[in-house]
Amino acid sequence: MAKRDYYELLGVVKSASTIEIKKGFRKKAMELHPDRNTDNPEAEAQFKEVNEAYEVLKDGDKKAAYDRYGHAAFEGGMGGGGRHPGFGQGGGDFSSAFSDVFDDLFGSFGGGGGRGGQRATRGSDLRYNLNISLEEAFSGKQQTITVASSIACESCNGTGAENGAEPSNCPTCSGMGKVRAQQGFFTVERTCPTCSGRGQIITNPCGACAGAGRTKRDRSLSVNIPAGVETGTRIRLAGEGEAGMMGGPTGDLYIFIEVANHQIFEREGPNLFCRVPVSMATAALGGEIEVPTIDGGKSRVKVPAGAQSSKQMRLKSKGMPALRSSVAGDLFLELAVETPVNLSSKQKELLREFEQLGENNSPESSNFFGKVKHFWDGMKG
Numbered sequence: 001m002a003k004r005d006y007y008e009l010l011g012v013v014k015s016a017s018t019i020e021i022k023k024g025f026r027k028k029a030m031e032l033h034p035d036r037n038t039d040n041p042e043a044e045a046q047f048k049e050v051n052e053a054y055e056v057l058k059d060g061d062k063k064a065a066y067d068r069y070g071h072a073a074f075e076g077g078m079g080g081g082g083r084h085p086g087f088g089q090g091g092g093d094f095s096s097a098f099s100d101v102f103d104d105l106f107g108s109f110g111g112g113g114g115r116g117g118q119r120a121t122r123g124s125d126l127r128y129n130l131n132i133s134l135e136e137a138f139s140g141k142q143q144t145i146t147v148a149s150s151i152a153c154e155s156c157n158g159t160g161a162e163n164g165a166e167p168s169n170c171p172t173c174s175g176m177g178k179v180r181a182q183q184g185f186f187t188v189e190r191t192c193p194t195c196s197g198r199g200q201i202i203t204n205p206c207g208a209c210a211g212a213g214r215t216k217r218d219r220s221l222s223v224n225i226p227a228g229v230e231t232g233t234r235i236r237l238a239g240e241g242e243a244g245m246m247g248g249p250t251g252d253l254y255i256f257i258e259v260a261n262h263q264i265f266e267r268e269g270p271n272l273f274c275r276v277p278v279s280m281a282t283a284a285l286g287g288e289i290e291v292p293t294i295d296g297g298k299s300r301v302k303v304p305a306g307a308q309s310s311k312q313m314r315l316k317s318k319g320m321p322a323l324r325s326s327v328a329g330d331l332f333l334e335l336a337v338e339t340p341v342n343l344s345s346k347q348k349e350l351l352r353e354f355e356q357l358g359e360n361n362s363p364e365s366s367n368f369f370g371k372v373k374h375f376w377d378g379m380k381g
Contacts, residue, residue, distance in 0.1 A: 140227035270329025
């Protein structure tokens with residue numbers, strides 16, 4: 001069976017640089033590694049081909065020979081040199097080729113990270129959902145919250161060892177956090193089972209935290225809620241999350257704001273909307289009405305004579321403040337002309353009299369029914 005082109009195996013062009021060749025090998029090696037392809041019986045053979053190609057192309061002399069003579073350069077009798085030195089029967093020194101990208105490859109397999117293990121681990125971030133009113137979002141506030149989290153153990157200062165003693169190097173991995181094993185033609189590196197990749201063990205665990213280096217405790221924190229926050233606003237408190245393992249750095253606390261719906265105002269960004277009912281007489285004759293504002297104040301608004309329902313009026317800068325800005329949104333009032341109910345006999349009589357005398361008082365109604373009459377006449381025709 002003819003051998004595949006080495007450049008094709010690594011997915012690179014013939015003019016590729018050494019860095020590009022290494023990147024191509026890393027990508028293919030991760031795709032074809034037998035540990036990731038347990039259901040593919042051909043993976044090991046394909047992986048071997050990729051290693052063979054990289055062993056040749058990463059070496060300047062071997063690459064030059066391959067570019068000139070192809071696979072024949074390593075099969076003997078070509079160019080007077082026979083088989084190229086250092087490239088033996090069966091495809092080369094795979095351990096050497098694989099070690100060039102060993103750390104990058106197994107960093108994603110075993111979770112062991114880089115060299116030296118994981119002596120300290122950053123604490124987890126925490127989330128806290130905080131509900132506030134629209135008034136509180138308008139003015140801002142200082143609020144105390146209680147958060148349940150892990151803190152560094154005071155007895156051992158977060159080391160996990162009794163009396164704060166320093167942990168000792170793991171005897172299994174010699175402090176590396178990883179162990180290597182030979183499997184066929186390549187070396188496999190995995191997280192150390194003794195220390196779980198930390199590189200250290202605690203021979204005398206702290207009694208207060210059982211060697212974890214952390215204890216659970218409720219903490220009270222004062223949080224500054226700035227004016228103008230909206231639902232979904234996130235406030236970060238650096239270093240207020242979970243304590244790290246083995247003396248690692250503390251995580252962060254993220255506070256997510258939820259602003260409650262208001263009984264009077266509706267919010268869209270910095271703007272507020274308020275539906276204001278007005279009497280039929282006020283809408284017809286005009287007048288003044290008093291409306292509330294989000295700061296707890298009042299504003300007097302003039303309603304023009306003949307105002308219709310859904311008419312909008314704007315009160316500039318009477319909305320919500322923009323977050324961390326001196327600019328404020330507007331308050332939009334939507335008039336809702338209210339039809340009177342529970343009329344007395346006298347009121348009904350006056351309305352009937354008004355209806356008889358008010359032929360030209362409802363232009364929108366007259367216009368609509370004029371169109372309706374035209375529509376019906378057209379249907380008859």
